[in-house]
Amino acid sequence: MQAPIYQDLADSVEATVRSGMYAEGDRMPSIRGFSQERGVSISTSVRTFHELERRGVVRAAPRSGYFAVAPDESAELPAAARISAQPMLARGGAEILKLLEASQDPGVMDFATARPAMDMIPDRELQRASRQVWKVDRRRSMALSFPPGIEALRVQVAKRLAKVDCRISPDELIITQGCQAAIALALRLLTEPGDIVAVEAPTHYGILELLEQLGLKALPIPTDPAYGISMNALELACQQWPVKAFIVVPHFSNPLGYCMYDVCKQRIVDVARRYDVAVIEDDVFGELRENHQRPSPVKCWDHEGHVYYCGSVSKTFGSGFRVGWLSVPPDRMQQAREVQYAHTVTVDVHAQLVTAELLKNTNIDRFLNHASAEYNRRTATMARRVEDSFPIGTRISRPRGGYLLWVELSGCDDTASVLDEALSHGVAFAPGGLFTVDQQFKNCLRLNACEFNTRAAEKALFQLARLLS
Incomplete structure (x- = not known):
């Protein structure tokens, strides 16, 4: 499978960072410098560093460039599914309705439903x-x-x-x-x-x-x-x-x-x-x-x-x-x-x-470009907070777009068992067992990062991390 050139470049830079050549916080080459060094266009360099940021290899600082992230700070990706033995009937309507009802409660921080942010409409x-x-x-x-x-x-x-x-x-x-x-x-x-x-x-x-x-x-x-x-x-x-x-x-x-x-x-x-x-x-x-x-x-x-x-x-x-x-x-x-x-x-x-x-x-593409970039930023921020506050061994997806995070926990057998307590504390999330028919992913959950740009959202995520610990 042939990957785009920026993916290959990102793989190369990630290997360099993971080898220890860059320490935590070391400044990475500038976009222009990287472009000249690798003989690629500025746009390809930008996409490469966006991909590295998505992977958690580098972090961007406003008007300062990109800086390396230490290898032990980047969580592993969640595991892929096992092959199922046979087709099965789906179940789970009652649990889904519980989440949908919770999303209507203004006192609940809704990390559960896959909806866009109100301030990005x-x-x-x-x-x-x-x-x-x-x-x-x-x-x-x-x-x-x-x-x-x-x-x-x-x-x-x-x-x-x-x-x-x-x-x-x-x-x-x-x-x-x-x-x-x-x-x-x-x-x-x-x-x-x-x-x-x-x-x-x-x-x-x-x-x-x-x-x-x-x-x-x-x-x-x-x-x-x-x-x-x-x-x-x-x-x-x-x-x-x-x-x-x-x-x-x-x-x-x-x-x-x-x-x-x-x-x-x-x-x-x-x-x-x-x-x-x-x-x-x-x-x-x-x-x-x-x-x-x-x-x-x-x-x-x-x-x-x-x-x-x-x-x-x-x-x-x-x-x-x-x-x-x-x-x-x-x-x-x-x-x-x-x-x-x-x-x-x-x-x-x-x-x-x-x-x-x-x-x-309407210049709808301008709006979509702005919304996509903002959602990517919020999702990356939530991923870092999950990495910092969730139990050791947590694995996090690295979405390339949208505003959803998939999280796999190492010390929790069934995240659904925490849902009622989380709702009582004003936090909603989607338990992983809802996303398949064969009892896999019960130790996973999905989070919506679309509105992860407020102090209230930060507090709610920290509360969820405490309940999952």
Whole structure:
């Protein structure tokens, strides 16, 4: 697997730092100096040091450059999953509802739910777009819009995807009530109760909840926190079991935060083609890019209609902004419209029109670049606090985008056993057992770092560390 050049450079620098050539706090070469020394562009040097900071090898100091981090200060990555013996039915709805209810309590610091920060929502842009829609399209915004949804929005989504060489016609898109609804629609099109669906392990508990509600069996596929889903295990699963579909979260995945390399995306499409399996691509975090680089979806390499692409604005514009989309092959669009109508009738027309206006007449990339950089900073800060305050032996993911941290504890058999006490102390987190169907990851937890920029958040994390000790 060929890694990008900045990854290779980061590997080289990390090996140098870990060898002891740099002591804790030693100044690293400047961006310009590194560029000249390695014979690469300034932008490549910047991406290299951003990657080193993400790995915990260096730390940035404002207007002072980068400084080395001692090897014993950088926590190991969490372990990858074991291969599961067979597909299983998902369980866990009651525990999920407990977390969702806690997130509504203003007295609880919500590290549990995967939502964007309130201070990172584009308030002024949303207000302007909403006023414009109400001014010029007020009657339409209060009417019904039957599947496949507002054409103006489908056109804008298609244009954004075309910027990363993902060619989807507006006629192949159907608008949904968020990404979860898009995944649900794809599953209803592709499966029957009792069918097997391969999923990442760990994967977002919302996906497992969908499989449970639809009577589907989940087949967990080991997923590495750094490189993503095991392609060999995925292909072996397709050989051993009648897998109808597999769900992948290739960009800044929930909960691991990895970003899949393009060569892996190509192999996923190849496996899908050879075994005639559908791919449901959950790209809900794809716009929360790393170093201003929006990755290309798996769908880019699909030329035979195997990939059902799902996206949404809920992780960027606001979790209550329930507008998403699903790509569907032309020969299945009529069926998709009928299924969509039966389950939702319509998607909020005003929200569709506002989203279309935002995408068309706002410099949305500037906002996304700013939000992504801020989320990366907050996530890195939380990771350092976890490393400093959680029990010895704790392992932490190094997400390349988004705002989620995956944490593995060495001295706790089941983090769910601490949840009720944590809630009583005003702290919510997502226990690791929710993210799989085979009893793995019970010693793990997921944290949302999106609002880790206040003293209250620092205190809440310290309180959680005390309860886990």
